[in-house]
Amino acid sequence: MGKSKKTFRKSKRSFHRRLPQIGSGDQIHYRNMSLISRFISEQGKILSRRVNRLTLKQQRFITIAIKQARILSLLPFHNNDKPLDKAPRKIKRNRHTPQLIRNSKRNSSPD
Numbered sequence: 001m002g003k004s005k006k007t008f009r010k011s012k013r014s015f016h017r018r019l020p021q022i023g024s025g026d027q028i029h030y031r032n033m034s035l036i037s038r039f040i041s042e043q044g045k046i047l048s049r050r051v052n053r054l055t056l057k058q059q060r061f062i063t064i065a066i067k068q069a070r071i072l073s074l075l076p077f078h079n080n081d082k083p084l085d086k087a088p089r090k091i092k093r094n095r096h097t098p099q100l101i102r103n104s105k106r107n108s109s110p111d
Helices: 033-039 056-071 097-107
Strands: none
Touching: 033 056
16 A cells, blocks of 8 residues: 555646648649649548648538549649559469479370
């Protein structure tokens, strides 16, 4: 019973919320490519709300505008400029193939 209770203290850093990137005069529209292109990654993906520092309503409008621009071919669905850095896939072998090869070798005569 001689254990002392430790108090857990939170750091007293002030939480500073940054202002959204969209100004009051900017109109969220599918034709406003200078605005929309700021919210798309290099791979062509829509960036998250946390990364964008947008409100929920602004993020919804940005997402809708990006999708409309993609449908109207103003934006690509994905960016193929960079090659994928994935390892090559192994070839999946059919479980019956080795058996067929073995049987065909047995049936063939070396005449």
